[in-house]
Amino acid sequence: MTTDRVTRRLAAILAIDMVGYSRHMEADETGTISRQKTHRQELIDPILHEHHGRIVKTTGDGLLVEFVSVVDALESAVRIQRAIAKAEASLPRERRMQYRAGINLGDIVIDGDDIFGDGVNLAARLEGLADPGGISITASVFEQVVGKLDLAFDDMGEQEVKNIRKPVRVYRVRLEIMPEKRSASSRGVPEASGKPSIAVLPFQDMSPEMDQEYFADGIAEDIITELSRNHAFFVTARNSSFTYKGKAVDVKKTAGELGVRYLLEGSVRKGGKRIRITAQLIDAAYGNHVWAERYDRELDDIFAVQDEITASIVGVVAPELIGAEMQRARRKDPASLDAWDSVMRANWHAWRLTEEHCAEARKFADQALELDPRMARAMVVHATCDIWDVLYARGGHPGQLLARAQEMATRAVxxxxxxxxxxxxxxxxxxxxxxxxxxxxRLDTALTINPNLAFAHMWGGGGYALSGDSENARESLKEALRLSPRDPANYWTFAFLGLAEFADEHYDEAIEWGLKAIHLYQSFPTAHRLLAASYGMLGRVDEARAAVAELLRIAPGTNIASTQAGVPWKDGKVMERYLDALRQAGLPE
Incomplete structure (x- = not known):
């Protein structure tokens, strides 16, 4: 005996329907049909196709669409609503077409090309609950998308819906935040699609006497101010994030209400003359900690402690957040990357330094610029790769490469x-x-804009080391390490410290820094070149030759001429000492 087995699958369902269809048809049947057709052909269908949505059925005034990805379902609904609003904006309010949309993630029944079941019915009911021009989603959708898209949500509570036995928790997508992002360009800040956002929540006072509220508030406010200097992400204003003061925080719910991808929270606890500050950066999409740290300090000067802790937290949070964004972008299908994700992929490849990785970096940077021609960070990636090509003797004449790098970096500025x-x-x-x-x-300008940018302190330290000011080099480079002790690019900081020691003829110390750099990133040509020169100056011939062999394996185009062109020692005597040591170690002319 055989029975027909019902085919089911989990899917995201978008139901979208025109508001007041009958009214529009009665007022202007021909015009309504024409505009609706234009919306479908020029706006709705291309967006659905781009997000891999399958139109299951159409009615006179609506669509039912199936998606494999719930993120794609919501992103397409948002884009459709915004595109329709823009297209209709020039018409009198009473003539504007608007749509309602509802999205559910649930089990559906498959019947040929059609779909049925509670998952479909609930999407249709949600559409009816949405505001004109708005989107309603279920809690199952909210859990999957919060933090993955730069959207805010309002919790509408549990709603009774027709033909669904249990009340359904419904969230409203807050589309009205869109103008805030557009206004960025009017302030001279380029729009960056997909750029991450962060909210700094009020720090909790956990002291036994509960007398450190002013200090906890001061820390959080200063962090908001200093993070806002970094244009890699949006920072929620204090007035919004401080509405959660004294409240128990549900990470996903709070991130959804604020429309952010990351939350920074912390606490303050005083005991005698000591104070302990904890802080943690949370990825709201997954609920996991990206970074957490504890700081213990003596309260000799409360303002000095506040400034020091603020700088330490801000210096760490920015690279940790960008690191998380690079990993997030690497998990995505390259075909689905937006401009921000593309530049994060480009950035990840650029800091791998090799010729192959730089080619990938340029490819993703170009993709970012196609999607957003104002993406300054994509131009920074291009300039960075040109510098690496000069340093490691790749890709053409050094003067031409540097001129191109300058052009790209200038355009970014x-x-x-x-x-x-x-x-x-x-x-x-x-x-x-x-x-x-x-x-x-230039570096002073960068640090005036953002004094907590470890990247600028690192490059400044490198400049001091190569121009012969070793004392300032050590000071700048150690500040970079203090601000961002876990920065994946600290192999450069270690190498610059080694170059400062080489300039001062402290070859043992130079070797120690070179080894630290290689421990952090094995395939780092600059560190192997530093080791070869330093071993050579100490007469450790076998080790010097081994370092050159490793250098040539990683960067085969390296030679004496390329080193002279690519390593900008200011003092000619230091340059000659460096090159002579490399010659003795076996680096070809």
Whole structure:
């Protein structure tokens, strides 16, 4: 005996329907049909296709669409609602077409090309609960999308819906936050699709006497202020994040209400003359900790402690957040990357340094610029890869590469004059072009914009090391390490410290820093070159030759001529000492 087995699958269902269809048809049947057809052909269908939505059925005024990805379902609904609103904005209010949309994630029954079941019915009911021009989603959708899209949500509570036995928890997508992002460009900040957002919640006072509220508030407010200097992400204003003061926080719910991807929370506890501050950065999409740290300090000068802790937290949070964004982008299908994700992929490849990785970095940077021609960070990636090509003798004449790097970095600064990283890389280009004074001016500008940017302290320290000011080099580089002790790019900081020691003829110390750099990143040519020169100066011939062999394995184009062109020692005597040691170690001319 056989029975027909019902085919089921889990899917995201979007139900979208025109508001007041009958009214529009009665007022202007021909015009309504024409505009609706235009919306379908030019806006709705292309967006659904881009997000892999399958139109299951159509009615006179609506659609039922199936998605494999719930993120794709919501992103397409948001884009459709915003596109329709923009297309209809020039018409009188009473003539504008609007749609309602509902999204559910649930089990559906498959019947040929059609779908049925409670999962479908609930999506249709949610559509009826949405505001005109709005989107309603179930809690199952909210749990999957919160933190993955830069959207805010309102919890509408449990709702009774027709033909569904249990009440359904419904969330409203807050589409009205869109103008806030558009206004960024009017302030001279380029729009960056997909750019992450963070909210700093009020720090809790956990002291026995509960007398440190002012200090806890001061820490959180200062962190908000300092993080806002970094143009890599949006920072929620204090007035919004401080509404959660004194409340128990549900990470996903709070992130959804604030429309952020990351939350920073912490606490303050005083005991006698000591104070303990804890802080943790949370990825709201997954509920996991990206970073957490504890700081114990003596309360000799409360304002000095507040400034020091703020700088330490801000210096760490920015690279940790960007690191999380790079990993997030690497998990996504390359075909589905937006401009921000593309530049994060580009950034990850660029800091691998090799010729192959730089080719991938440029590819993703170009993809980012196609999606958003104002993406300054994509231009920074291009400039960075050009610097690596000069340093490791790849890709053409050094002068031409540096001129191209300068052009890209200059364009990035022109697009966003408040982007400290763009100024930093322009300072790096000037250093490799041996325009030392200009380099320091650029780096000073970067640090004026963002004093907590470890990246700028690192490049500044490198500039000092190569121009012969070892004392300032050590000070800047140790500040970079203090601000961002776990930065994946600290192999550069260690190498620059080694170059400062080489300049001072402290070869044992130079070797120690070179080994630390290699421990952090094995395939780092600059560190192997530093080791070869330092071993050579100490007469440790076998170790020097081994370092050169490893250098040539990683960067086969390296030779004496490329080193002279790519390593901008200011003092000719230091340059000759460096090159002679490399010759003795076996580096070819």
């Amino acid at each position: 022109e697009l966003d004059g408040r982007d400290a990283e763009a100024h930093t890389i322009l300072g790096g280009v000037a250093l490799f072009m041996r325009r030392y004074d200009e380099s320091f001016r």
